[in-house]
Structures are given as structure tokens and as C-alpha cells.
Amino acid sequence: DAKTTQPNSMESNEEEPVHLPCNHSTISGTDYIHWYRQLPSQGPEYVIHGLTSNVNNRMASLAIAEDRKSSTLILHRATLRDAAVYYCILRDSSTNAGGTSYGKLTFGQGTILTVHP
Amino acid sequence: GAVVSQHPSWVICKSGTSVKIECRSLDFQATTMFWYRQFPKQSLMLMATSNEGSKATYEQGVEKDKFLINHASLTLSTLTVTSAHPEDSSFYICSARGIQGPVEQFFGPGTRLTVL
Numbered sequence: 001d002a003k004t005t006q007p008n009s010m011e012s013n014e015e016e017p018v019h020l021p022c023n024h025s026t027i028s029g030t031d032y033i034h035w036y037r038q039l040p041s042q043g044p045e046y047v048i049h050g051l052t053s054n055v056n057n058r059m060a061s062l063a064i065a066e067d068r069k070s071s072t073l074i075l076h077r078a079t080l081r082d083a084a085v086y087y088c089i090l091r092d093s094s095t096n097a098g099g100t101s102y103g104k105l106t107f108g109q110g111t112i113l114t115v116h117p
Numbered sequence: 118g119a120v121v122s123q124h125p126s127w128v129i130c131k132s133g134t135s136v137k138i139e140c141r142s143l144d145f146q147a148t149t150m151f152w153y154r155q156f157p158k159q160s161l162m163l164m165a166t167s168n169e170g171s172k173a174t175y176e177q178g179v180e181k182d183k184f185l186i187n188h189a190s191l192t193l194s195t196l197t198v199t200s201a202h203p204e205d206s207s208f209y210i211c212s213a214r215g216i217q218g219p220v221e222q223f224f225g226p227g228t229r230l231t232v233l
Binding site: 043044046104107 | 121123151153160161162163166208210211212214221222223224225226227229
């Protein structure tokens with residue numbers, strides 16, 4: 001699986017936007033970019049994923065660079081409940097006549113996000 | 118999102134005993150389930166992947182005879198830690214992916230295993 005690089009930690013203030021960067025310079029054309037987050041003593045939670053275009057959902061936005069070698073997870077207004085470890089993961093895929101299959105989710109060290117009141 | 122449960126949420130056992138952890142997909146059928154392990158201050162490490170009705174595929178370095186995985190139905194997978202030792206103390210997390218192939222993979226809340 002292709003590797004990702006994230007800052008070890010970031011801090012934000014409540015109600016402010018947060019931009020969490022991820023570098024993935026060795027990404028291949030079939031790799032999806034996934035973001036998960038993990039609150040203390042809980043299992044990871046899906047946040048968002050994308051392939052080439054920017055994506056928005058109720059939790060966050062994902063901005064993908066044109067060359068796909070980096071991406072940014074955007075939390076538009078951070079809350080205290082957003083304090084977690086955020087993981088940027090590349091997941092390969094393959095498509096054939098039977099449909100699309102996806103590779104394993106391999107977690108790196110992630111970014112510890114601290115949100116200050 | 119879909120719900121994945123684990124039972125028990127925590128367990129304390131004596132060294133040498135076996136412990137079984139259950140993972141259930143509550144509102145979808147999971148063709149593939151994954152088991153991860155997470156030590157304190159570390160990231161999740163994939164232990165094995167199991168497809169319903171098939172033998173699990175273990176990651177390199179994970180002892181298949183020590184960590185027994187059963188995925189007998191589309192909603193249940195179990196992980197049995199046999200002859201547990203203190204070094205097996207960890208946070209075990211299961212994950213499930215559905216038949217329809219949603220891209221997202223859903224995770225359970227984790228089971229904290231402490232071996233005395």
C-alpha cells in the first residue's frame with residue numbers, strides 16, 4: 001500500500017476551521033484517499049473519502065490536489081468533540097467484470113488534533 | 118452509518134487462559150471482517166482478514182494458531198486469543214465491510230484485553 005505522511009499533531013480553537021494535510025506522493029491511479037478518525041478508547045470512525053474530485057459531506061470536506069499527491073481534510077467549524085486522531089489512508093481498488101474490489105485499510109500514525117475551547 | 122458491535126467491551130483474564138471476542142454487524146451483512154490490534158500510543162495494526170465461510174488470511178507476524186478467527190455467518194466473526202499472555206494485552210478492534218461494497222468500512226468500539 002502507498003504511504004501517507006501527516007503531521008504528528010495540530011491544534012485548533014473551537015468554532016474555527018481546521019485544515020489537516022496529508023501527503024501521498026506515491027499514490028497510484030486506482031488509490032482512493034480515505035480519512036478516518038479515532039476518539040480515545042473507541043474504534044475508528046469513517047469521515048470521508050475521494051478519488052480525484054473534492055468531496056463534501058456533513059462531517060467534513062476533502063480537497064484533493066490536482067496531481068493527487070496531497071490532500072487536505074477540512075473541518076469547517078471545529079468542536080471539542082472533533083478532538084481525535086485523524087488518519088489519512090490510501091486504499092487501492094481494482095475493477096473487473098465482477099465489479100470493484102477494495103484493498104485493506106492500513107493505518108499510519110495519524111494526526112492528533114487538539115481543540116481548545 | 119452502519120453499526121458494528123463487539124462483546125465484551127473489556128475483559129481481564131489470567132495468563133494461560135483463552136479469551137473469545139465477538140464482532141457483530143447489526144444492520145448489514147458483512148462479507149468481509151477485519152481484526153486489528155492497537156497497543157497504547159500506537160496506531161492500529163491489521164491482524165487478519167476473514168471472508169464469510171472461508172479461512173482467515175493473517176498478516177505477516179501474526180500467529181494463526183494463537184489468534185483463531187471464525188467468520189461463520191454474514192453478521193458474526195469471533196477472535197479467540199488462545200493461551201493469552203501479558204504481552205497480548207491490547208485493544209482489539211474489529212471492522213466490517215458489506216455485501217453491497219460500500220467503500221467505507223465500519224469499525225466496532227473495541228475490546229480492551231488485559232492479561233494478568
